[in-house]
Amino acid sequence: METTYKNSVHRYHLEKLKEYQEQSGENFEEIDEDEIINKLMEGDFDDLGGLTAIRGFVYQYYVAIYFILKMVQDPKTSWWDKVVFEYFDDVALLRNDKIRFIQVKTVRENSSNRLRPNDIYSRSAKKNVESNYDYFNSWTDKLFKNYESFINKKSISLIDNYLEKDSFVDPEFELVSNTPHNSLEDLEVFTLNPSFNADISNETILKPNIEKPIVLKDNKRIQFDKVFSKSVEFYLERLYINKLGSFDSLKKIIEGLIEDIIRISHPIKKTIVDEIFRNLLSEIVQRTYRDDSEMDKSHLVFKREDVQALIYTWCESLKDNAASYLEDSSLLSIIRYLLEALRNEFQEEFESNQKLLKELLETLDWFRTEFEEQFRNDSTYCLVFLNKLFNLQSTIKVEKFNNDKNKQHIKTSLSYIIRCLVFYPSKKVEFKNAQLLFHAGEIENEKLLFTIYNARNRSNTVVVKNTVVSALQQCDYGSQINQDLFSLILDEKKEQTTEKSETSKRLAARFAVTKVEREDISIIDPPENLKFINTAEVEDFFGFFSNTNEEEVPTFQNRKMENDWKLSLLEE
Template sequence: MEKHKIEEILLNKEHETLPEEQELLKTFLNANKVEAIEKLYTIDPKDVGGRTALAGFYFQFLVTIEYILEMLDGKWDYVACELHEDIIVGKEKHIKFIQVKTSEKTELSVSGTITRTKKEIEGVKRLVSDSWIDKLLVNSKHFKSKDGYLTEFELVTTFVLTKTNEIDVSNYDRFIKKSEIIKDDDSLLVYLSKDVYLKKEKVPFFYEEECGENLKELLSRFLIRKEIDLLNFRKYELALMQSLGDKIHRRARVNEDDFYMLIGELMQRCAKKGDNTVLFITKDEAKDLLGKIEDRVVPETLRYTAKYNAESIFDEIFGKIRNEISLNQIYLEIEHFLENYKVYLLEWTDGTSTVRELVNRLVDGWKDSDAIYSLSQSDIVTKLTNLIKINLILMIIYDATTNFSSNYSKLLVKEINNEVFFSFLSLSMPATLDQALEKLKKILARKYRDGASLEFLIHTPKTILLGDFLDNDEPLRKLFIKDIKPYIGELDETARLDEVVVAIDVIPGEPVMKLYRNLFGYNDLKELREKLTEKFIAKLGSQ
């Protein structure tokens, strides 16, 4: 990274800034968080100059944030700016120079904006290289192409540059420019190719001598972008907020307070050096800032599942269960089932599935549900712990691992030896058993509204309801799903059997959880299995 060189360029910038603009900048940087933005919105409308100057500083922050977002995407390694108009971004030897220009007007003529001025040199009025574009392109002298650098240049404005009889820059519009080849008769090239002098040194200036490339080559990498009208930047703000949220998670919503917090953080990172104020931020620093926003906008559960991978979460849960059963006389035999199940879950979540999907299917019967975001970290651990405990009972009873059924992508269904199928649905207070039955009915109706396979009819999963809900200790219930149209996969898609009614056994989870507590009353695995089977199978009917 060329940090020293970048800072040197920014610190040596010279600006013709009015005293009141300097005072506004000082206020803007020293304001407490959102005070500066509030000042921008509340400044006396009659004070057009002050409002324009302050809005200009704010607009530069918006453009800087846009490039910080690109940096988070990996396009740049750093973003640097001098708080007046200049921004520099870079990745290895790819350097881009951006100049930000603002005005209260929506249109400005090329004349008097990007044109050069004249100065008396040796008694003659001569053009000097002081145009906006000159100040951009001359930066390439620090990063020459012969040294392996690729430079780009962009002029970002809040106004449209209208053409004159001599110069038309519409070909450089970022949204129009289609070719990097600059024609010999390009009006901007012709204008900038005129004899020109350095303003201070009062000597002739030649791009090829100073920058190592001719003017045509430099202009081939120059663009102009009109972003927004200066005093109507709300749309730009909202677009940046949306992009920030997308960087965090599809569920994240960045509001004004979060956005202004980011701007406040950037202000605090600005360093006053001499007459200039410089901000330099790396990708890692930008990630830290994004993390601060994430802490404000992301639900606790999302941070938990993002921070801790499946292994960490399962380590916590399985460790808790091991501690509970560690005093059991047949601990080693039971621990064998537990360890095998943990390995299976880790392999499953290391493939195409995640803990988030597991929780969503358990709670809502749909892997892409948003159900997890309404849960606390404690809720997630409790629900997964109950699921694992009941599966431990099933594995002891059937002497086999309970595997996720590949025939179900929504409702959470486990299969044992491809013969016995159990689905699981977790609820919380103040849900009732009747509400649980209705929810299960809707989940199944959503899945099978276009027909059900014969396999579903033959191996209809028995549903175990988990969680601390009302009536969770009642006996087995029958749930009847009407108007299911079975189909046979080998036949034509239009082939259907008559509509049938599917009966599903629904078992409230509390009686099953009582079986987990029975693990501690036996000193022989065979005897334990027989007792668990007797109590559990009695509730389900023979298998």
């Protein structure tokens, strides 16, 4: 039964995603649609946030979460006590005598796209119609038709009681969008109408276009006021066009609402906020899985008292889990154990060159000392480090980091950090308060700055790189970096390739640089200074030097070696 239910949820939202693609015209070539839906069902969208094409699809879910949280956070000014998802329209706000219909329309972010008035009122020609209502298919028409459908239903049963439709004489209509705030300047009568009481006496755009009759091939004219039960004025006076903000800004607003609700000042707050956000997203997705008459419509309704109870339960459970986890130093023990395992591996790999081995082990010892110092200063450091490494978030989210798979991913990551820093006598953890892991090395005024992310085989190369770009753009420290920033990505799903690295040949030919064919990466608006490291080059680089002796290569730490290392990383 559980499997069947989950399959139904998955199929429903997958169809929604495909419909969104058709309507939006977005390019989904690099997108694993099943993975998108699985992430939504888990409420874990962070790894996919860099996929701009998907943001418009998820925005509707975020809008629902926003209104659910507003209902809980401020009951005195938020008159609704129920939020209904995908029954009347995208979202509806409801109490026993009042209703607001909300429709969500998005534009592609990070582009010149923006809503225009004709997007809102334009109608398309229809050949097959069941009633005259079908001719009225603009965004505003569809929004207003929700009220018509609502008052024409024989009965509407939601939760405990049947709604008395005669009480809903003063509906509200809201069009929510991520369009830029400087758009729709000609419609300020509606964009500045949060009170849902617009003065449309001088309105010259929406009203005449909505009143414009539908003209059929036989010249038959169908008037709005002959089909709808109310006048155009009735609907427009109650219309609010809400430019709610971009995907990222709405996400931050939602996080702020959760913070205000839970009222926790401890550093654990960020973890709890993130988890409640995920849980709410998952709850909405899991409860929306059918659109047929057999579905229990109460699943689509989020009542204020129920959401309050859910948030309280989640919050208390998360506090207990995190508190018990932070008292356990096992994560630090795991890091120590993995560093010792790396020490043994380095000793075997560089047995023939003890001088290079000495520098690697000194770098390993530097990392261990630095890590333990940070842990002594802050007992959450292990969790923050691992969440930066795996989730690109400076949270203390609790996961099973100590299973065998994650241990291997951690060890691989530690190995690469040490290899990247061994060329530099001076090294440090950079931007310690950032949401990403930054390390820096310096030799004779030459500096290497890199960030590391381990994808744990969860996403393919393009998705992972877009995730890094998105995280860097959202990081408060990202805009401060004006030098080359190397991004080291590990354990992503590999695409099959027949290309071979040329690093070994180049090094064997006395460091002569040759061009290496690299993947043509489709990345969303990457910063110009962001360089992705080819891990195959790193492996071949160290593979070459592990077979040298002390007379041939006595040190990693000179400018010639560092320059060749940089050249290897920069090859395209």
